[in-house]
Amino acid sequence: MKKVNNLILGAGISGLAAAQCLYEKNQEFVIVEQNDYIGGLCASYNIDGFIFDYFVHFSFTANELVRGYFDVVPYNSHVPNPYNYYHGLWIKHPAQNNLFPLDEREKAEILKGIKNRNKYSDVWSDNYENWLRYQFGDYFAEHFSLAYTRKYWAEDAKNMETSWIGNRIYQPSLDEIRYGMENSDTPVTFYAKEMRYPISGGFNNFLKPIIHSESICLGEKVAKIDIINKIVYTNNEVYEYNNLFSSIPLPELLNICDSVNSDESLRQAIMDLHWTGGYIVSLGFKGINPREDLWDYVYDDDIFVSRYYSPSSMSCQSVPDGCYSLQAEIYTKDGTDSYDEDDLLNSVINQLDRMGVVRKSELVVKDIRFVKYCNIVFDHKIYQNRNLIINYLSSNSVIPIGRFGEWEYYWSDQSFISGYLAAKNLLNCD
Ligand SMILES: Cc1cc2nc3c(=O)[nH]c(=O)nc-3n(C[C@H](O)[C@H](O)[C@H](O)COP(=O)(O)OP(=O)(O)OC[C@H]3O[C@@H](n4cnc5c(N)ncnc54)[C@H](O)[C@@H]3O)c2cc1C
Structure with a gap:
């Protein structure tokens, strides 16, 4: 068993930001992360020279703390120009x-x-x-x-x-x-006026200044949390902790926390939470992008895709020379992965081709992957359920952080602040 003062569950931006604060105050910490990569939803991946993100990600934060880290990374600045596809109209x-x-x-x-x-x-x-x-x-x-x-x-x-x-x-x-x-000459009324994206490496590059790899244990999935005795079991290690920060999605507590399961009202509150999971389709093409929008929305209900975006429009360095790329988002209820991935991938390619946003004949890279937690859904009982769960965690010295730990509609900057301030409050310093 390893003894750690500060144990952080999840190497998404909230976990990394909590670690960053501890690092700045010379505190020891360990992050355990189930994936073999860092960044959670803010991660990026490279397929044959095409760099993709997990769903569309720009930074439009006005927060000075977050910008202090993000702005170290060279970025492109874009004016939002999205369109809506509606029965063949743009x-x-x-x-x-x-x-x-x-x-x-x-x-x-x-x-x-x-x-x-x-x-x-x-x-x-x-x-x-x-x-x-x-x-x-x-x-x-x-x-x-x-x-x-x-x-x-x-x-x-x-x-x-x-x-x-x-x-x-x-x-x-x-x-x-x-x-x-x-009139067609309407002003931009999107809620953000400037969208920032790293020149190289995908959105994940914004996280580089806060990654302390030596303290991150990848491929370690938390299998059990013994809240009473302050012990975390992963597939690889057992940790005894003093302070526990958790960005693990609240519904996962049912699988990993025995004491939660033995409390019926708590168990019910967790079971009543709702969220979306999502498929992310990633496509690379050799040729010229037929439509260079950063991202667009698709309203038609006979088309799977809700939204698509073009990493190559966000940064030309996200693709090899002479190429363009597109990623499409398809959402499911409560993280169910009920589609056959090959069927969905091929249907999406055909639909995007028919819409005229890609040319199927130019396709050189295709990929589909599923992410279980994307957006939390604001159903009518969300606040009472969430309060019950968070109060339980807090009263047992677990510090919930991030989008899914706090069960909140957080952008990346808010998830950063959630983790950073949680650590700062714990240390009680300014
Ligand atoms: C579709 C979509 C679009 C978005 N667009 C933007 C945008 O344009 N701009 C923006 O600022 N924000 C955007 N966001 C929000 C942003 O992605 C989140 O706020 C942020 O990434 C959440 O970070 P987090 O650390 O809280 O959670 P996560 O990134 O989910 O990190 C949690 C980590 O915990 C790990 N974990 C979970 N369970 C276990 C376990 N049992 N054991 C070990 N590890 C575990 C996960 O693998 C993950 O790495 C978007 C989100 C979505 C879904």
């Missing part, structure tokens, strides 16, 4: 104030829906579906937002609450909606 993002490409019938239907939206004025906060109907009217909600919710969140909007929305969804005035129906 509509600038966000669609609600960029409806110029639609025909007059659909524009009239949308305006009619907006005119009648006050019928939701008393119920808009009850659930995400009502919120969408109140914001955008029935027609837009049904044809755009509700359809996209089923693809991206793998959930019906009526089963989701609304407090996560914040500035993530643009809420234009009626004048802006009308203007966007009549």
Whole structure:
């Protein structure tokens, strides 16, 4: 058995940031990570000279602490320019104030829906579906937002609450909606104005300044946590710890924590958590990118892909000379991996080819992989369930960190801050 003062579970950005803070304060730590690579969702991988990420990742943080580390890495700066694919049309993002490409019938239907939206004025906060109907009217909600919710969140909007929305969804005035129906020269209203991406090495390169490889044990999956006796068992080692930071997704506690299983209300709370898993399809092509958007959204429900992006548009160094690349995201409910990977891969290639965003004849690299935890879903019971679980962990001296440890809609910078501040608070220093 190894004795460690600070044990960190997971070498994603939150675990690395906790370690970084401890490192700066000359504290010892060990990180155990189940994968054979560092970075979690912020990792990148190289296939035949094509560099890919796990789902689209840019940094748009304004946080000075995080920028202090990220900005050491040379990066490209992009203005967001996404489009929405809707029944063969390309509509600038966000669609609600960029409806110029639609025909007059659909524009009239949308305006009619907006005119009648006050019928939701008393119920808009009850659930995400009502919120969408109140914001955008029935027609837009049904044809755009509700359809996209089923693809991206793998959930019906009526089963989701609304407090996560914040500035993530643009809420234009009626004048802006009308203007966007009549004109194509609308301003950028995306919630971030600058998207940063490393010049080389993929998104993972932003993490380089905070990686202390000598203290990271790769390929070590936590198999059991004995919270009472402060012991962690991995497939390779047994650790006795003083302080435990965990970025392991909360639902995994059912598999690794006996004391959680013996408490029925806790067990039920964990079983009631919802999230999405996702397939990431990675494609490399020899030729010229037919559509150089950084990323786009796909609304049609007969197309698997929710969103795709082009690593080669983010940095030309992410592909060999004369090549381009594209990655596509497909989400599933609660991390189920029910698709046959080869079938899905081939269907996605054919669909992207038909959409005109790639040329199948130029394909030189193809890959598909599944990630069990992507986005947490804000169902109606998320807060009560999460509080119960986090309180239990905290009362047993486990410090939850990161997107899945805290079960929060964190971007990479927020996950960084979560880990860093948790360590800083523990050391009680400023
Ligand atoms: C689709 C998508 C797009 C995103 N886009 C952006 C973006 O553009 N910009 C941005 O800033 N953020 C983005 N994010 C958010 C960002 O990816 C996360 O905030 C961040 O990566 C979470 O880091 P983390 O350390 O909390 O979790 P993770 O990265 O999941 O790290 C947790 C680590 O714990 C390990 N682990 C789990 N179980 C065990 C176990 N039993 N034993 C050992 N190790 C274990 C995992 O392997 C993993 O490495 C996006 C996320 C998604 C899903």
